[in-house]
Amino acid sequence: MILSRMPQFLSGKRLDWGLVSLAFVVSLAPSNLLRPWTNDVARLVLIPLVPVTHLGSVLRDRIRPSLDSFDPSRTGADATEVLALNDEIDRLRTLYESSRLDSARLEESLASIRATSTRAGKGALIDVAATTGSVVANSNGEIDGIVRINAGTRHGVVPGSAVFVRGDVFAGLTSDDIGAFISTVTPSTRLPSIGCRIVPASGSDPAQSILSAPGAVLKPTGRGTWTADVASAGELTVGMIARVADDRMPRSALGARVGRVIAIAPIEQVPLARRIEVEPIAEAREATSAVVVLEAGAVPGDASAITGAPGGRR
């Protein structure tokens, strides 16, 4: 009897007020109540619309390509070839810095292992693969919100995988909201912090230890940039490159470029330290495709590779 009267009761203004009240209650609901179902519902709604969002991404890239497409370093040579060579140099430089940072880490790790001898016999070789996904959607509303790419669990993507754009620029991490064919990327500018080494744009000095390069923990400013306090007497100039050197990040992100120093200011309270502002070199939301590096984890039984990647993903 009561149920039969419900449609009449819930109509007109009562229905409107009921819906508004429901929205208000859900708005204030704790995150742990929403997390189990809202992300899944959003993915279900988004998937049929991916062709439309992807079309929008393609249109955006055609109409308003990223500024890097208009590189002024064009000479008499073929512009495409110059750009490709520039990209290749950047990638090789990243590999070089990565290996130097890794070497320094290995030395620290070796010393630790010799001291404790507790981890002998357990391998830590990281097995790396990669998958490429197109950027199919950005978050509505927020400028530097999440980015969605069309690669998911079917392609091996797991939460916490490093995402790169333009070859070697660290653009963020995959979040735990991953579907079969689509995954959500938290952009690097929204990560709580990123440990970095600040090195010259032309690369670090091979004669000096990489650990002598100024270290910094980048904190987001909310304006799409980071700020960090650098307590180092090392040289700091505008244009230097911040490279990832953070044990919390996946091993594959080590040494990757993340940002460029755009401002340096003294800190009055701490005369020996300086505050820097760093802007991202490239962002996932502006890219058409992104590479997700999949780290399969430790390969057991390789004693020779015991110190292979001490900074691997936990």
Add this chain to the structure above:
Amino acid sequence: MNWSVYIVAVLLASALDAGLGGLFQIGSVRAEILPSVIVFMALAAPKKLVLRAALFAGLVADLFAPVILADGTPLVVPGPRVLAFALGATAVIPLRGLLYRQNPLSNSAAVTIFSAFAALAWIVVSILRSVVTGGSVPWWPATGTSEVVIQFLGALGDGVLALPVFWVLTRTKPIWGFATKTRLTPGVAREGL
């Protein structure tokens, strides 16, 4: 009003907003298509349906715009934009009798008013949510003042973008099924007929 057409239009507008991304962006300010669709509906649909239709659009907008929590994980919170769009639509309804709808600038002004009220409600609900749940606001670590400025500039951007969007939507008006009533008021001119 033809609900199926409205639902498709809202989904398409949201998807295009998500895909086009930075195309309509200047600095930190981004204009979106969805507010124009809602205002187009709010200016022509029966008044009793406007709020419900705006609530639906808000739900879709929330599904497309997860917030990033302090630990970097995204979370879809269905509600803030639902309430925001409800307030925006409520602000637009009284304008129906005031606006000269053939003028594109009046539609643009209505979209700006809608977006400004929606932004205001979204900021208030976000602050309330952060107080109740103990989390951070979506624009953290930027300040609330900067977010207000960005949102209001975004409302102006929505108004500018409304000019071409309304041009397209007006051409699709017959399929929306809006009931048009012409009220005949007796007067001297009619008595002479």
